[in-house]
Amino acid sequence: MKLKAIRMGIDTHQEFVVYIRADAAVVRAEGFTSSVRVMISDERQEAIATLNVVDADKLEDGCVGMSNALWDVFDPEHDVAISHAPVVSSMSQVRAKIYNRHLSAPELSDIIRDIARGYYSDVQISAFLSACAGSRLSLDEITSLTSAMVNVGHRLTWPGISHIYDKHCIGGLPGNRTTPLVVAIASACGLVVPKTSSRAITSPAGTADTMEVMTPVDLGIDDMRRVVESTGACLAWGGAMGLSPVDDLLIRVERILDLDSKGQMVASVLSKKIAAGSTHILIDVPVGATAKVRNLDTAHGLMASFEHVGNALGVHVQCVITDGSQPVGNGIGPSLEARDVLAVLRGDAGAPEDLRQKSLELAAHMLTMGLGLAYDDAWEKARQVLDSGQALQQFERICRAQGGFTEPVPAPFTRVLAAHQDGHVNAIDSRRIARLAKLAGAPKVPVAGLDLHVKLGDRVSKDDALLTIHAQTEGELDYALLYYLHNRDMIFLEDKPCPAS
Template sequence: MLRLKAVAIDTYHENVAYLARSCPLYRAEDFLALSKIEVASSGRRILATLNIVDDTRVLAADELGLAQQSFRQLGLPEGAPVEITHASPPASLDHVRAKIAGATLSQSAYADIIRDVTANRYSKMEIAAFLIAAASFMTTEEVLSLTRAMAAVGTRLEWRDGIVVDKHCIGGIPGNRTSMIVVPIVAAHGLNIPKTSSRAITSPAGTADTMEVLARVDIGVDEMREIVGAEHGCLVWGGHVNLSPADDVLISVERPLAVDTREQMVASIMSKKLAAGSTHLLVDIPVGPTAKVRDRADAVRLRKLFEYIAGEVGLTIDVVFTDGSQPVGRGIGPVLEARDAVRVLENAADAPDDLRERALLLAGRILDFDPGLKGGRGVERARELLASGAALEKLRRIIAAQGPPPDGATLGAMTRDIVAERDGVVEAIDCHRLARVARLAGAPTDKGAGVDLFKKLGDPVAQGEPLYRIHAAFPADFRFATAMAGSASGYRIGARA
C-alpha cells in the first residue's frame, strides 16, 4: 500500500494525484496514457488525473500525493494506506459520447452526467467534451433535463410563504449592481426576496463581492431563513448555500474556454432558482453592442427559452430587456459599486441616474408580482419606498442582520486617470474592455480596485479631460491595468454634433 500525502497544490476544480516515477509498487507510466486513476482506501474512492513526480523531495517513492481538492474529497489523514487502480471512466461518459454522435439525451442521462461532474469524477477535458457536445445542439427538452439535473444535486430551499420572489441579470454589463437597491425596496414592501448572488469569476465584481463591502455574505441556510423571516430579504453568497455545486465545476471549464451557450446559461440560472425555492422570477436581459445579447431577435429567442423552462418547472417569470449599451452607474469594482448603490438609496444628489432608474424599473416589475398591489402600480410603489428612505433603512437592517464584513475595504490608493485623446462626444463605451481593465486592476480580489467612470454616452469631452480613473492597491495589478487602458481606453470619441 502507498502512504497518502497532501500535496499543497491548488489545481482549481480538478482532482490531481501524484505518483513517483520510482514507485516500487506501481509503474507510473502504465497509468499515464489514460491519465486517470482511482485512489481507494477504507471504502472511500476518488478519481483523479495522474501527474508523475521525479523528485523525492516532493514525493517519496512509496507515497501517493493528492492535490488540495482531491485530498479534501478523499477525507483521510496523511499517512493513511491507499491503493490505486486503473480508473474506469465514469459510466455517464457513454452518454457524453452519444451526445457527441448526435443523440438527444434523456432526463436520466443528464442526471447521471451531472451527478458524476459534481462528484469530481470528470477531468477538465471530459467536462469540456460534455460542454462542447451539448453546445452543438440541445433541444428545449434537454435544457429542461439539464436544469432539473443541476437543481437536484444541490441544497434545496423551501419557504412557507406563498410568494418568494427573485431577480436575475444574465450579466455582462459592468456596474450593473441593481440587486443592492432592488432587494431593499422589495423587502421594504414586504415581499420575501431571499437573494443569493454569485461572486465574480471572470468579471470585476459579483453582487456577493459588492455586498461584502458592507456586510458578511458567507451565510448558511438556517441563518438565511432567520434573516428573511425578520427582514423579508437578504443578500448572501450562493456558493456558501451550495445551491448548484454542478455549476461551480462546469464554470471552471466554461470560462477559460469562453464558450457560453444560451442553453447552458438558461439551465444554470434556472437550476439555481429552482433550488432556491423561488416562485416568481424577474430576468434582466441587457441588450447592446458589447453586451452578451446583441440584438432584439436574439433577446426574444432567449426570453422564450426562459419562459418555456419556467413554465415546465412551475415558476412565474417576467423577462425584461434593458439598455446594455454601456456600464451602469459610475463605479466598476466592489467598493465603487457599493458606493453607487448606497448613494442611490440615500437619495444623494450625485447618485447615478441610470442605476436608480434601472433599479426602480426592475423593483417595480417585481412588486407587480404582488397580488395585493393594483396592476401596474409597481414602479410607483418602488419610487415611494426609495424616496421615503424605507429602502435605505431596510438595507441597514439587512446589513445589521448579516453582520459586519470580513475586513475594511478601502479604495485602491494607486490611481491613474485615462484621458480623452481629442475633443468630442462619447460615442461608444466597450463594456468588455472596461471590465477587463477593472479586473486587471485587482477587482474583485482587491475590493477597492476598479474603475471610476467620469463620462458616459453622449457626454461632451475636451482633449486631455479624464474619462475614468483606475484604482489599484498592488503594483503588478496597477501595471497590468494601466497597460491595458493605455493600449485602448475602451472609449470612442466622436465629433461634437
C-alpha cells in the first residue's frame, strides 16, 4: 500500500508528523490512532513520525501529508509506505535511567544515536531529559553523553594545528557581547580561534546575530576553513555545520520544560566545541540573581563538571566566574551590540567600559592558556593589542575574509524613557530587560532593542534618561513601551543606595 506524499504546510518544528485520512486502508488495517508512532519509508530512506488522523476532506485519497521537517527529508518523487514504528530499543535504557540506574557509554550512545535519527518523539525526549536532570548524571555519564553527542554529528579537524581556542558563555546576560572582542584580541596575538556561534534562541541577540549586522556569517565549512587559514580566526554561524546536532533537539524540549540540568549543559557546550575541533576552551560563567547561574555554589559545581569532562575527553577547559548582576555594555539587540563592539575596538570615548574590561579579562585568560603568560602579563598584552588598534585591524581582516564589513545603522524610531523619581539604581532585572528588547523586535529586526543608560549603583535624578527603546516601526515601539510602563521596576530605583552596591 503505497501513498503519495504531500506537503501539509504545517511547521511542527523538528518533530516529524504525518497526516493520514481516517478512512485510509492502512489506518483500518493497522488499527492506527492519533499520536501512535509510525514508520514512513520509501526505497531510499525511512523515518519515524507521530500520526495525526485527519478528516477525509482535508487530504486527497491515496495521499499522506507530511509536516515541513518531514517533507524536507523525503523525496516527493517516491511514494511511501506507512507501518507501525518498530520498538525503539534504546527507550529501555531511558526507562532504566528513570529507575535510577547508571548508564554505560554504549547505552548513552544508543540513546543519542536514536534521537539523532529522529526515532524519539518529543514526549520520549522529555522522559530522557527528566531522567537526567538535576544531578542525576554522574561525571562518567556526562562524559559518555558528551562523547556520544560529538560522534553523531560532523566533526571539524584542523590538520597541522595543535591548539584550537574557543570560548563560551553560560548565557543569561543581555548585551554581554565579548566574543568578537576576545576573538579579535586573541587571534591578533597568534592564537587560532575558529569561532562558531549560535543565533539567539530565547535572548534578544546571539553572537551570530550581532556579527551578521557587520559581515556574512552563514559560511560553509570550506569557506570557514579558508577564513581561518588566512586570518587565524572566524566569527561564523555554526547552525548549519551539523556540529552535535542532537543538542538542538534536546535544547528545544528542555526549554519547554524549563529544566535546569548541569549534565545536559556541560554536554551541550562541550559537545559543540569538541565537534568544532577545539582543544582549549574558555568558559565564562556569569553569576547573578537574574542570570542563568544564580549563586557561587552552583557555579563551582558547574566548573568542576566542565573541567572533569573536558579532561576526560582530552581538551583543556578553563572556567572564569564573572559578574552577572546586570547587563554588560549599553546596547541590547544585534545592531546596538555591534555598535558597542566597534566602539570598544575603535577606542571611542563613549565605548562601554564594562564591556571593554570584561573582554580584556577573558582575552587575558585565553592568552594565559595559549602563550603561557602570567595573568597580569597576559592582561597587559591584551590591552596593548586593543589600544594599539591591532585588534580592530584583525577584526576588519576577519570581516573582509568572511565577505566584507558593513557599518551598523541606527533604528528609525527611538524613544527615551526617563526616571520618574530621584533615586539609586539598586537592581536591574536582566530577564525583563531582555524581554523588553525582544518586544521591540530584536533579534529578528537587527536595529531593534534598547540602550541602557544606567548601571547598578548609579544615582539618577527625576527625568534623567534610563534607557532608549529602538524599533523599526512605531507599532513595535508602542508595544515595547506598554510593557515597560507595566514593568518600570526592571530598573529598580530606591531613595537610599543598596548596601551591596
